[in-house]
Amino acid sequence: MTLTDNAQVIVDTAIASTAPHELEVGKYYAFTLPGGGLHKVDLTGPDHTGKLARKTGTTTVRDAESFLAYWTKHHDDNSEVYADNERLTVTAVLDANAADQPRFGSHRLHLALRETTAWKQWTKWSGELMRQEDFAEFLEDHLPELLEPSAADMLEIAQSFQAAQKVDFQSVSRLNSGQRQFQYVETVQSKAGQKGQLTVPETFVIGLVPFEGSEGYRLTARLRYRIGQDGLRLGFKLDRPDEIRSQAFADVVKAIGEQIDTAVMNGSPA
Template identity: 65%
Template sequence: MTTRYTSAPAADLDGTQSVIDIAQQAVEPVLLEAGNVYAVRTPGGGTQTLNLTGPEYTGIPARKAGNTTVRDATSFQTYFDKHADASTEVYADAERLTVTAVLDAHTADTARWSGHRLTLHLRKTEAWAQWLEHDGRLMQQEQFAEFLEDHLPELLEPSAADMLEIAQSIQGATKAEFQSSTRLSSGQRQFAFVETVTAKAGQKGQLTIPETFVIGLVPFEGSEGYRLTARFRYRLNREGGLTLGYKLERPGDILRTAFQDVVTAIGEQIEQPIMNGTPA
């Protein structure tokens, strides 16, 4: 018997050879560790780099970044102590009421990212904003009296009780025709009026208010309190009406002093100098 051998198609031989080639190139699997860089050989005889140092492999950001904003010096100090180093830079800006720390600032010899920052952005208190809002504005008697009553906690001299009595006197004279104003030797201002309500029509009276008064205000949240002097303002119109108000003495100076006191308090707790300005 004659046995015949038939050759396999060329395509089948090529496929088998590919499998053999891949099998010969296969290696035992190796466990790669995150945080390292590996060079591996490719099937074509070259090399490929595997970088496993990124945060998607390690779970750790490559560097600290971001700008944290705090509202008082104590919070600023807490965050600063945790992240600052010897090359950290600190800037104070009186116009913006900010203190900014560049925690990863450049060193003398090495450039750094300067992307991790801490900013103290002082926020004015509601009481400060309200007193400044009405500064220099004349109000109707009842409106002015209500303003004083709403802000009794800030009134220092005369006392809150005395100022409450003044406010009540102002309210009680809203239905009156004011005729004259006299400055007393004590510095107080006395207004003469005539009642116009039906029950008291023609009845004369006097309203006395101090020339100045002193208030105590906390300019910024978390800061100390400061004393401000206010001068009473008034106007008598032709119809016998009286409008009242006050003018604060140099509140801008108090605000700058309060900011500088915050900067000084921070400077006493850190080793880095505080520069005047803003970082790049």
């Protein structure tokens, strides 16, 4: 037997003769195995200690009410809140650094507002011209958002445009009431040459909710039109929708700020 073999026998004998003892929960152990190799035992996890790991991750919500519900459950005195006016987001760092103690900053709450379908449709068509039948259908599909004139009056206008499909629009005049009057001549064979007119408000007021879960806002839409070789084209132009959108976000931030004891900072966390 060589000297090396004798040494290994001594090591193996020492390991075999070692009395077993209980390992302490919450610690990490490493053992050298007979014949070489390393065996690791990790007793630091929640399965052994009974203590859950620290809170991590980012929870995303879609309205101020959900933000406040999560905030109330998980924040502490050192949590921070940031509002980003450009991205239209509000982010809370729930485990932000304390004054005298660094923390991980990895448990976050993120409010990402989502535009409503109605808002997206109205802003999509703002400034665009449609065929008169498409314009009429758009009004019919959005009667709930029409405030002034009433939805019933706007429905009547939409139906009038749908009924006046086979006409030749020739001129437009502005009435003292602020309405636009469209003059046309019938082109249907049985009524060819008969003249008529349609009166449409130059402006109308709509009510829109910019973000899911936010308040509603009034916007003015101004009538747009063009008479060309392809007939009458109609549309609308919303007055300052970007300002309304920014105001809606500011109101969401204000609603959050009024319900928490932490200052809402303008910007975004590191």
